[in-house]
Amino acid sequence: MKSIGILGSTGSIGTQALQIVDENINKYDISYLTCLNNYKLLSQQALHYRPKKVCIVDSSKEKQLSKLLKNENIEVYSGVSGLHELSSFRTDLLLNAIVGSDGMIPTINALKNNIQVALANKESMVMAGWIINDILKENNRRIIPVDSEHSAIFQCLTGEKVSNVRKIILTGSGGPFRTKNYNEFKNIEKKEALNHPNWQMGKKISIDSATMMNKGLEFIEAYWLFNLPKEKIDIIVHPQSIIHSIVEFTDGSMKCQMGYPDMEVPIRYAFSYPGRSNSSSRSFNFLENDKLTFESPDYEKFPCIKLAQEALKSGYSHQVVLNVANDIAVLKFLNDKISFTDIPKVIDKAISSHVSIDNPSIDEILELSEWTKEFITNEVINV
Numbered sequence: 001m002k003s004i005g006i007l008g009s010t011g012s013i014g015t016q017a018l019q020i021v022d023e024n025i026n027k028y029d030i031s032y033l034t035c036l037n038n039y040k041l042l043s044q045q046a047l048h049y050r051p052k053k054v055c056i057v058d059s060s061k062e063k064q065l066s067k068l069l070k071n072e073n074i075e076v077y078s079g080v081s082g083l084h085e086l087s088s089f090r091t092d093l094l095l096n097a098i099v100g101s102d103g104m105i106p107t108i109n110a111l112k113n114n115i116q117v118a119l120a121n122k123e124s125m126v127m128a129g130w131i132i133n134d135i136l137k138e139n140n141r142r143i144i145p146v147d148s149e150h151s152a153i154f155q156c157l158t159g160e161k162v163s164n165v166r167k168i169i170l171t172g173s174g175g176p177f178r179t180k181n182y183n184e185f186k187n188i189e190k191k192e193a194l195n196h197p198n199w200q201m202g203k204k205i206s207i208d209s210a211t212m213m214n215k216g217l218e219f220i221e222a223y224w225l226f227n228l229p230k231e232k233i234d235i236i237v238h239p240q241s242i243i244h245s246i247v248e249f250t251d252g253s254m255k256c257q258m259g260y261p262d263m264e265v266p267i268r269y270a271f272s273y274p275g276r277s278n279s280s281s282r283s284f285n286f287l288e289n290d291k292l293t294f295e296s297p298d299y300e301k302f303p304c305i306k307l308a309q310e311a312l313k314s315g316y317s318h319q320v321v322l323n324v325a326n327d328i329a330v331l332k333f334l335n336d337k338i339s340f341t342d343i344p345k346v347i348d349k350a351i352s353s354h355v356s357i358d359n360p361s362i363d364e365i366l367e368l369s370e371w372t373k374e375f376i377t378n379e380v381i382n383v
């Protein structure tokens with residue numbers, strides 16, 4: 001039995017992960033589950049999967065959750081401190097499916113305790129890739145990526161030497177506004193931005209896909225996960241989302257990982273790694289999908305990609321501010337406080353206004369996060 005702890009179990013990745021556990025009840029066992037505030041679903045999951053511990057990060061919901069789990073012999077934790085405590089709790093595998101910056105400390109905690117991490121929270125790598133890689137090196141471990149592109153690259157690199165990589169090519173669908181005229185961008189409404197053509201995902205990442213900041217964050221994520229120079233990382237738009245990424249080797253040979261767009265595949269791989277498990281998913285039909293197309297990303301229409309690439313070039317603190325500013329800007333857009341085209345503007349302003357720090361420590365990253373949250377909130381009032 002492999003014990004699995006899931007952070008963010010009520011979200012899009014978390015619920016899909018639990019379906020995989022359901023199909024493999026003799027292989028996987030849930031050690032703990034956490035969520036932000038959906039206490040009803042968390043209690044149902046707890047009663048079904050019988051973890052030892054659960055945590056609700058929104059403490060105001062703790063009473064309701066405890067009531068639903070009374071006499072069940074499941075320990076209830078709450079708040080950010082509860083989440084941090086659980087992320088250090090012994091388990092064979094921790095799946096971090098938290099949305100946004102809040103996922104960073106749990107990733108670091110788990111790695112410091114030498115726990116194997118499957119990472120769906122790309123923001124951890126963007127905000128603290130240098131710290132995370134130091135811990136991984138010390139423990140001689142690797143993160144198993146759950147982001148579909150990075151899972152693809154990870155799978156292509158299995159059995160290969162990174163020194164034999166000529167380049168990696170991250171694919172992206174281009175999002176819902178790939179063909180939309182830029183003149184119409186300022187009127188983009190939230191429901192259009194949430195409506196991704198290929199992937200069913202949570203709200204934050206759907207907006208990130210619409211602005212293409214998602215690809216920018218993934219560029220930084222790839223840099224830290226695979227320890228490759230930025231010049232060896234390319235981005236290409238592939239609207240059908242069938243090829244999930246490509247690795248080109250020094251001898252000119254290329255490998256790609258492909259299949260229908262379905263997050264179950266990378267989650268399943270992370271759970272079964274280094275082996276593979278069985279899935280009842282349909283086989284890919286080449287004859288029904290005979291048009292796979294590719295194009296350059298439009299950096300003018302989607303300035304977020306360049307913002308991320310510039311942040312990676314400029315320094316570690318720039319990546320922290322980029323990530324937190326994006327988290328907050330997306331939230332403000334979802335709350336109708338700013339327009340779609342304001343998102344890159346406020347992020348850019350936050351990055352150029354911050355005081356750069358060379359090699360920020362965890363405490364400095366957290367301070368910088370607070371500064372960024374405040375900056376964006378003040379900035380939004382003036383938009």
Ligand code: MN
Binds near residue numbers: 147148218
């Ligand atoms: Mn992705």
